[in-house]
Amino acid sequence: KQEVTQIPAALSVPEGENLVLNCSFTDSAIYNLQWFRQDPGKGLTSLLLIQSSQREQTSGRLNASLDKSSGRSTLYIAASQPGDSATYLCAVRTGANNLFFGTGTRLTVIP
Amino acid sequence: DTAVSQTPKYLVTQMGNDKSIKCEQNLGHDTMYWYKQDSKKFLKIMFSYNNKELIINETVPNRFSPKSPDKAHLNLHINSLELGDSAVYFCASSQWDRVDNEQFFGPGTRLTVL
Numbered sequence: 540k541q542e543v544t545q546i547p548a549a550l551s552v553p554e555g556e557n558l559v560l561n562c563s564f565t566d567s568a569i570y571n572l573q574w575f576r577q578d579p580g581k582g583l584t585s586l587l588l589i590q591s592s593q594r595e596q597t598s599g600r601l602n603a604s605l606d607k608s609s610g611r612s613t614l615y616i617a618a619s620q621p622g623d624s625a626t627y628l629c630a631v632r633t634g635a636n637n638l639f640f641g642t643g644t645r646l647t648v649i650p
Numbered sequence: 651d652t653a654v655s656q657t658p659k660y661l662v663t664q665m666g667n668d669k670s671i672k673c674e675q676n677l678g679h680d681t682m683y684w685y686k687q688d689s690k691k692f693l694k695i696m697f698s699y700n701n702k703e704l705i706i707n708e709t710v711p712n713r714f715s716p717k718s719p720d721k722a723h724l725n726l727h728i729n730s731l732e733l734g735d736s737a738v739y740f741c742a743s744s745q746w747d748r749v750d751n752e753q754f755f756g757p758g759t760r761l762t763v764l
């Protein structure tokens with residue numbers, strides 16, 4: 540059964556720092572991996588989606604990488620801002636169109 | 651132009667009651683989902699509907715029943731509510747045959763059972 544883990548569970552950084560969030564999954568037979576952002580009391584916003592055949596995707600200050608064979612993905616956030624404070628979730632899609640979510644990393648960017 | 655919408659946003663009810671949560675998507679997608687986010691913030695799939703047919707049921711109690719009147723709607727009915735049903739429920743949609751099958755999520759419904 541697919542299990543998705545995110546490390547660290549919480550992270551606090553001063554504004555302007557670059558940071559990396561980690562995601563690992565146990566079954567490498569995935570179709571894609573999605574990174575989401577969730578603000579307190581809000582829904583999920585899709586940030587980046589990486590197909591299983593891709594190595595990375597970039598959107599603005601965000602860069603997500605995927606190493607399918609080792610079951611790992613990272614989300615790199617450059618020049619962090621207070622507005623980046625949120626919980627970041629990664630999810631992998633299996634053949635059944637099911638999304639398995641990680642436990643999330645709660646990011647706080649301190650002004 | 652809300653892509654995936656849910657009503658109500660908050661729902662507070664007593665144990666034993668029956669309640670429904672509605673979900674609508676205007677993206678033209680053919681697949682809709684219900685997820686449950688528990689108190690530890692862990693998100694887990696409950697149901698998936700493709701063209702009005704149930705394709706996933708992740709061992710959810712049969713007190714929960716999804717109902718899809720058409721492709722754009724997937725409602726969640728819950729009978730005999732229990733304390734453990736308190737959670738945030740998210741609806742999502744996607745296009746099944748798209749290569750990336752990116753899922754788009756609604757804002758969530760926070761259910762509190764007293």
